[in-house]
Amino acid sequence: APGGRPAARLGAVSRKDSYDITLLPGDGIGPEIMESAKSVLSALCDRCGFELNLREALIGGAAIDAVNDPFPDATLEACQSADSVLLSCIGGYKWDGNPRELRPETGLLKMRKSMGLFANLRPAKVLDQLIDASTLKREVVEGVDVMVVRELTGDVYFGAPKGIDTDADGKRVGYNNMIYSEGEIERIARVAGDVASKRNGKLCSVDKANVLDVSQLWRDVVTDVITDEFPDVDLSHMYVDNAAMQLIRWPKQFDTMVTGNIFGDILSDEASMLVGSLGMLPSASIGESGPGVFEPCHGSAPDIAGEDKANPLALILSAAMMLRYDLARGEEADILEAAVETVLDQGLRTADIKQEDDGCKLVGCIEMGKAVADVVAATATVEV
């Protein structure tokens, strides 16, 4: 577990008996995994004696279809007025040909930006039960526990100008702009320093400072913040191409990694294969104040949507991060994470983490969720 809430976060909710939670089921496998997460949360509330008032709002393709806007104002309002937000995933082939402002992904980026969610924590912790689900050798992945701190509201994702124009020869030119301001780098460096100091004190900052000016600024500012404010944190720097290789070669050299938006997007999907599946990787998107959004790292998996094949555990583990970071319910988060391990111990596997001849039982999304809920119902009162 990543320990307490990062210090950069000021506006977290204190422990209460009843919380307002906005659920964003989104697209593809989103609604299925949300049903599983809801059954688990309901079991947790019953056993631990607190209430979650759940309400659903539209985002992504579902919102485009309903109101022609991938992140409607009503959804922003439902998110900002809640104690916390749980999001499944967005996107799908159906909307891929839409103009940019009517793409599901635009809605997700608008949500992150308008809610000020500049820090995205993506833990990749290898569970013993799933070591053989990784495509890498057992000795490489056993015991891996990496936290990727990804900046989430800057970089080439948001830099202007951007677009597709035509040059003097009538040929098209596409461009985006990789921009980071000093202030943006300082605040993510602070979150990373704080996270690293609550883990084992090792922080690796990943950039491309050998080529990009924006990365040189990143390196300089991260160095200043960590040296001045986190003297006990052991900071190193690595170029992103090498980091991609080192993550596969010997991931145990890493503890906390901090990087920009696009490098973090790519490296966190890569880290999911250490754990065994993208379907296992949760995340927390948080800002200085206000509710966070807790979202798996994976997308809407259109290739398996609607078939009851999706792994709901990344969303369930995201709900555990929500309990820990936003709701001051660390014990309940522990119960949820322990229940996930218990169902894996029981030998239940969705298709993405099932190996041939592993002696485990192949289950669907609904059965996996129900199994976690049953474990929560059976164990929670004993542990609280």
Ligand SMILES: NC(=O)c1ccc[n+]([C@@H]2O[C@H](COP(=O)([O-])OP(=O)(O)OC[C@H]3O[C@@H](n4cnc5c(N)ncnc54)[C@H](O)[C@@H]3O)[C@@H](O)[C@H]2O)c1
């Ligand atoms: N945060 C998000 O909502 C988010 C993240 C990534 C991609 N997307 C969107 O999702 C759509 C599909 O993108 P993609 O295919 O590149 O990435 P993806 O993450 O949806 O899927 C990649 C692969 O992983 C598998 N997978 C992902 N989650 C799984 C789960 N929970 N259980 C089992 N298998 C799982 C998929 O079946 C697929 O084979 C696109 O529209 C993309 O923009 C959204």
Ligand SMILES: CC(C)[C@H](C(=O)O)[C@@H](O)C(=O)O
């Ligand atoms: C869908 C896309 C905009 C998103 C991102 O790039 O941030 C996704 O890949 C993620 O990792 O959450």
Ligand SMILES: [Mg+2]
């Ligand atoms: Mg991604």
